[in-house]
Amino acid sequence: MNLTVTDVVLTPVLVADPPLLNTQGVHQPYTPRLVVEVVTADGTTGVGETYGDTKYLELARPFAEKLKGRRVSELNALSALADEVAVDASRVSGQVDVGGLRGVQTADKLRLSVVSAFEVACLDALGKALGLPVHALLGGKVRDAVEYSAYLFYKWARHPEGVPAEQDDWGAALDPAGIVEQARRFTERYGFTSFKLKGGVFPPDEEVAAVRALAAAFPGHPLRLDPNGAWSVATSLEVAAEVGGLLEYLEDPALGTPAMAEVAAGTEVPLATNMCVTTFAEIEEAFRRDAVQVVLSDHHYWGGLRATQHLAALCAAFGVGVSMHSNTHLGISLTAMTHVASTVPNLHHACDTHYPWQSEDVLTARVPITGGRVAVPDGPGLGVELDRERLAFLHRRWLDDDGRLRDRDDAAALRVVDPKWVTPAVPRW
Numbered sequence: 383m384n385l386t387v388t389d390v391v392l393t394p395v396l397v398a399d400p401p402l403l404n405t406q407g408v409h410q411p412y413t414p415r416l417v418v419e420v421v422t423a424d425g426t427t428g429v430g431e432t433y434g435d436t437k438y439l440e441l442a443r444p445f446a447e448k449l450k451g452r453r454v455s456e457l458n459a460l461s462a463l464a465d466e467v468a469v470d471a472s473r474v475s476g477q478v479d480v481g482g483l484r485g486v487q488t489a490d491k492l493r494l495s496v497v498s499a500f501e502v503a504c505l506d507a508l509g510k511a512l513g514l515p516v517h518a519l520l521g522g523k524v525r526d527a528v529e530y531s532a533y534l535f536y537k538w539a540r541h542p543e544g545v546p547a548e549q550d551d552w553g554a555a556l557d558p559a560g561i562v563e564q565a566r567r568f569t570e571r572y573g574f575t576s577f578k579l580k581g582g583v584f585p586p587d588e589e590v591a592a593v594r595a596l597a598a599a600f601p602g603h604p605l606r607l608d609p610n611g612a613w614s615v616a617t618s619l620e621v622a623a624e625v626g627g628l629l630e631y632l633e634d635p636a637l638g639t640p641a642m643a644e645v646a647a648g649t650e651v652p653l654a655t656n657m658c659v660t661t662f663a664e665i666e667e668a669f670r671r672d673a674v675q676v677v678l679s680d681h682h683y684w685g686g687l688r689a690t691q692h693l694a695a696l697c698a699a700f701g702v703g704v705s706m707h708s709n710t711h712l713g714i715s716l717t718a719m720t721h722v723a724s725t726v727p728n729l730h731h732a733c734d735t736h737y738p739w740q741s742e743d744v745l746t747a748r749v750p751i752t753g754g755r756v757a758v759p760d761g762p763g764l765g766v767e768l769d770r771e772r773l774a775f776l777h778r779r780w781l782d783d784d785g786r787l788r789d790r791d792d793a794a795a796l797r798v799v800d801p802k803w804v805t806p807a808v809p810r811w
């Protein structure tokens with residue numbers, strides 16, 4: 383068996399995305415993702431997926447060169463290899479990511495997001511070579527299926543007039559009735575039993591009304607609300623007082639650890655985050671100040687599947703809960719998430735996934751979600767197969783783009799209908 387990496391293929395794609403609203407703006411009609419393939423001397427191919435914006439491609443290309451000649455089993459060497467890749471200072475001027483709502487951008491965060499795709503691809507190749515599923519390489523699954531939650535968004539019925547886009551069949555959701563209707567469709571189509579509402583879009587009282595409407599329509603079902611840090615501490619506490627009793631957790635009501643700590647001190651509602659704790663360096667302060675009670679892991683943020691396990695172990699040690707965050711992603715990442723989630727004993731919340739919003743994929747078969755769950759694959763590697771024609775089609779779309787869609791920018795997408803729109807300053811309410 384020769385596990386040496388002889389080739390790495392990077393394929394940026396543009397994938398259809400519905401007009402989903404968040405506090406920064408609206409999703410563009412197509413979003414960039416990067417498909418990573420590592421090929422070993424034996425001809426085994428492993429696949430991974432991550433963000434496809436230019437700043438990630440700039441790092442993925444030199445990293446791919448460095449990986450050649452290493453073995454797919456050298457997973458512990460990946461971070462050090464990534465550290466050798468220089469990050470352009472203009473990419474990390476301390477600003478919040480323009481289109482990802484993932485907190486302040488740093489060189490380490492960019493590198494870790496790139497490493498994550500390569501780690502998954504190496505694990506996939508290693509698993510195929512050894513005849514073992516990825517979860518077995520991670521120490522083995524402790525559950526046969528992973529539960530996901532329905533990710534509810536305020537949305538327009540269609541992208542703005544004149545903007546080339548694929549039409550989705552979810553309709554508009556701009557008020558409590560629309561959100562409840564969307565939740566019903568999620569349950570009918572996928573069997574989800576827990577719901578997360580992406581907030582920070584409308585004034586808090588409208589989003590409180592949507593939460594109440596969901597609670598009335600789905601009594602006893604776990605609900606979460608996530609305004610992506612759009613509220614002040616005072617507003618966060620008001621919302622917590624009004625609907626906290628209906629929520630499994632309140633996610634990133636206010637931006638940053640100090641504000642989250644203040645909110646946490648004033649409410650019994652557990653606070654979750656995928657914004658103030660997204661690297662190991664951010665854990666100490668947040669845990670010491672009891673700012674967050676649930677950390678949303680995300681292998682794209684933390685540097686891979688094994689880093690996700692390390693995070694979960696730390697959370698267990700400090701009595702902090704674990705859930706899982708999602709941005710727009712394809713079936714490769716959903717499957718990778720499912721493998722790692724199956725190995726984490728202390729994962730007691732349904733994971734987030736954007737996958738139902740993606741009508742397009744690069745796999746030969748869509749990943750089935752039934753009863754709100756994804757079955758953990760037991761075949762070798764991840765257990766997915768690339769559809770070469772679809773991959774080429776979505777890559778062609780990326781090649782044909784004039785550059786406007788290659789970098790996600792939710793504020794730019796909203797400016798199409800509101801030319802004065804700029805990313806709102808926080809706290810917005």
Ligand SMILES: O=C([O-])C(=O)C[C@H](O)[C@@H](O)C(=O)[O-]
Pocket residue numbers: 402403404481482483484580608610656707708709710
């Ligand atoms: O949980 C979260 O904060 C997210 O999923 C952030 C994402 O960027 C989501 O809000 C989106 O894609 O609009």
Ligand SMILES: [Mg+2]
Pocket residue numbers: 608610633634655656657707
């Ligand atoms: Mg969030």
